[in-house]
Amino acid sequence: MIALLRYQAAILLRSHRWIFPLIGYALLISVGAAGSSSLAEALDWTGAMLVPVVAFLTRAMLTAEPDAARGCVAAAAGPVRAQLATLLVPLGGGAVLAVVAVLFDVLTAQPASRAPASGLFGKVLAAADHPGIVAGGLLIALVCVLVGSAAGALCNPPLLRHPGIAMLSTLAAIVLALVADVSPASAAIGHGTAQVASPLAANWPGPWSLAGAVCLVAVSWTVSVAAAARRDTWSAGAE
Amino acid sequence: MRLQAVGKRYGLRQPWVVRDVSADLAAGRLIRVSGRNGSGKSTLLRVVAGVSRPSAGKVTGRPHAGYVPERFPGGLPFTGREYLLHLARIHGLAGGAGARAVGEWIDRLGAASYADQPVRSMSKGMCQKMAIAQALLPSPGLLVLDEAWTGLDQAARGTLDDAVTERVTDGGTVLFVDHDPARLAGREDERWQFSDAGRVTILAGPAPQAAPQLKTVTVRLETTNTARTLDQVRAIDGVRVISVDVQGPDAS
Numbered sequence: 127m128i129a130l131l132r133y134q135a136a137i138l139l140r141s142h143r144w145i146f147p148l149i150g151y152a153l154l155i156s157v158g159a160a161g162s163s164s165l166a167e168a169l170d171w172t173g174a175m176l177v178p179v180v181a182f183l184t185r186a187m188l189t190a191e192p193d194a195a196r197g198c199v200a201a202a203a204g205p206v207r208a209q210l211a212t213l214l215v216p217l218g219g220g221a222v223l224a225v226v227a228v229l230f231d232v233l234t235a236q237p238a239s240r241a242p243a244s245g246l247f248g249k250v251l252a253a254a255d256h257p258g259i260v261a262g263g264l265l266i267a268l269v270c271v272l273v274g275s276a277a278g279a280l281c282n283p284p285l286l287r288h289p290g291i292a293m294l295s296t297l298a299a300i301v302l303a304l305v306a307d308v309s310p311a312s313a314a315i316g317h318g319t320a321q322v323a324s325p326l327a328a329n330w331p332g333p334w335s336l337a338g339a340v341c342l343v344a345v346s347w348t349v350s351v352a353a354a355a356r357r358d359t360w361s362a363g364a365e
Numbered sequence: 366m367r368l369q370a371v372g373k374r375y376g377l378r379q380p381w382v383v384r385d386v387s388a389d390l391a392a393g394r395l396i397r398v399s400g401r402n403g404s405g406k407s408t409l410l411r412v413v414a415g416v417s418r419p420s421a422g423k424v425t426g427r428p429h430a431g432y433v434p435e436r437f438p439g440g441l442p443f444t445g446r447e448y449l450l451h452l453a454r455i456h457g458l459a460g461g462a463g464a465r466a467v468g469e470w471i472d473r474l475g476a477a478s479y480a481d482q483p484v485r486s487m488s489k490g491m492c493q494k495m496a497i498a499q500a501l502l503p504s505p506g507l508l509v510l511d512e513a514w515t516g517l518d519q520a521a522r523g524t525l526d527d528a529v530t531e532r533v534t535d536g537g538t539v540l541f542v543d544h545d546p547a548r549l550a551g552r553e554d555e556r557w558q559f560s561d562a563g564r565v566t567i568l569a570g571p572a573p574q575a576a577p578q579l580k581t582v583t584v585r586l587e588t589t590n591t592a593r594t595l596d597q598v599r600a601i602d603g604v605r606v607i608s609v610d611v612q613g614p615d616a617s
Contacts, residue, residue: 129454136451140442194434195441198499201414201432201509202456355418357375358411 130203130211131218134187138215143186148223151179155227159234165253166329168235169263170315172227176270177277177311178300180220184278185296187216189289193359209354213347217275224267232260262330266314269331272339273303273311276346283360284353310338366390366428366507366538372421372563373408382408384563385422390507392536395529395552399542400559406542407435407511409557409565413540414509428506428538429456433513437496439487445480445495446471449502456503463502470498473528474521490516497521501528508532510541514548581607 138144158171191199191212199208232253233246253260277299279285286292303309314331367390373383382405390396390413398406411417412424414432441448446467453463471480474494479487484495493516500508508529514522526549529539540557541549556568588594591611599606 129451129457133451133455136447137442142442192438192440194437194496197411197414197416197434198432198437198452198496199455200416201430201500202452202503204415205417356420358408358417 127207127211130199130207131215133199134191134211134215135218137190138183138187138219141186141190143190144183144219147179147183147186150182151175151223151227154179155230159231162235165231165235165256166259166262168231169228169259169266170329172231173224173263173266173270174304174311174315176220176224176227176267177274177303179223180216180271180274181278181281181296181300183216183219184213184275185282185292187212188278188282188284189360196360197358205355206351209351210347212354213275213279213350216278217271220271220274221268224264224271228260228263228267231263259329265336266329266331269314269335269339270311272343273309274300276339276342277303279343279346279350284357285350287360310335310342313338366424366426368413368422368424370422371409371412371419371424373405373412373417374420381420381563383412383419383565386557386565387422388557388565388567390538390540392506392538393533394538394554395533395549396538396540396555396557397542397549397553398540398557398559404559404561405563406559409559410509410511410540410542414507429503430507430509431456431500431503431505432509433493433496433500433511435511435515436489437492439484439492441484444483445476445487445491448484448495449480449498452499453502456499456505458503466502467498470501473524474498475518475524490518490521493517494521497525497528504532504535504537506537508537508539510539510543512542512544514543514545 154175155172158175159168162168162171196208233249235249277296281295281299282292286295303311304315305312307313314335368386368388371383371386372381374381386409398409400406411432412419413427414430415424415427416432443451449467449471450463453467456463458466471477474497476491476494476498479491482491484492487495493513497513497517500510500513510525510529514525517525529541529549530552532539543549554569556570558566558568560566584598586594586598595606595609
């Protein structure tokens with residue numbers, strides 16, 4: 127499995143398909159950090175924006191490998207493990223981005239304590255005074271990475287093979303994930319809006335949002351892996 | 366390895382591409398799969414290689430498989446050698462063993478001069494060699510070749526013929542499709558003939574096209590060591606000694 131992950135990660139890195147999601151995310155969290163009045167608020171935004179980034183990273187990975195090359199790998203390692211590796215790599219990439227982005231928020235957001243903090247070190251100390259805020263932010267990010275992965279897996283090959291339809295439905299899934307009440311991502315972000323009044327309150331995602339996100343990933347990955355093991359060509363109109 | 370009533374279709378309302386194929390794939394067998402274009406050969410090969418799951422029936426006891434697809438269009442962001450090293454690891458060849466196998470197959474296929482080029486910049490034949498090398502890296506117990514000879518130069522075609530023979534001699538099973546009836550002619554143990562509607566008839570022995578190549582020739586050899594000469598003649602590929610009539614002073 128490690129060989130498969132290395133192979134897929136190398137394809138993603140060397141094909142430069144990660145650049146647009148990364149630049150997009152950097153822009154989005156810079157804007158978010160500038161526009162939020164507290165660390166908790168900045169972390170909400172950081173998490174929310176992981177949904178589109180991970181969804182498009184997943185799309186990039188799912189469309190990167192040619193059919194013939196996938197066939198060779200599937201014969202060597204089995205189509206199920208090959209597809210799992212294809213889905214795990216963008217999920218892992220999203221997790222790394224999430225940790226980096228949370229650190230960025232800690233260093234740049236309004237200090238978490240009422241006392242004005244001086245310098246980056248002061249901000250880290252201020253955040254360390256309120257570990258709940260950072261931990262809550264990381265959990266929100268986790269929920270959003272999972273939801274983004276599920277959206278990417280459901281709306282792209284091998285399930286949706288037409289490029290236009292796949293792109294539009296990925297976008298639609300992202301919007302739904304962020305605004306629909308039933309979405310674990312929107313539940314995780316929206317859970318603490320009542321507490322925004324206090325900038326010191328940690329914004330914890332509800333346990334149901336985390337459970338929901340895990341279920342969503344389990345279902346969408348299962349469907350995607352099953353389709354990968356049955357279909358030979360992923361380009362639209364073939365077969 | 367065994368196929369039990371294997372069928373494949375791409376969707377519930379789609380027609381069956383392969384229908385009700387049952388077969389035992391014994392060790393050390395060379396199997397030619399033949400049929401018209403679009404008759405389902407490639408689909409059956411992918412199911413046998415484990416690239417895709419059958420829609421009906423099951424495949425059991427599949428050994429480690431190497432698969433060479435019909436076309437290998439590159440499109441990967443690696444050099445040839447990097448690609449093969451990744452595939453060696455995926456095939457389970459760790460570190461040194463993988464690098465050795467990669468070097469060996471690059472040399473045998475005559476790809477050493479461009480193995481460090483990006484796969485994207487390779488010609489059809491060069492890409493095909495990468496596809497063949499990755500399948501042969503682990504000395505697989507099951508080798509599946511979907512028109513793997515297409516686009517190869519003469520020397521590499523010979524190497525692939527030899528590699529197929531090695532796999533079969535080592536007790537591996539080799540399935541191949543090739544539209545050239547002379548390809549490995551006379552050496553196949555079974556032919557799987559596709560008829561219409563995805564049905565397969567399994568025939569034993571070489572294809573009938575190969576029959577005219579079997580000729581009985583009487584050869585007179587002068588030698589001082591009869592036994593040794595006979596061994597040498599028997600060792601020639603494709604020659605079968607049917608009867609020997611020893612004449613002369615040293616006859617014993």
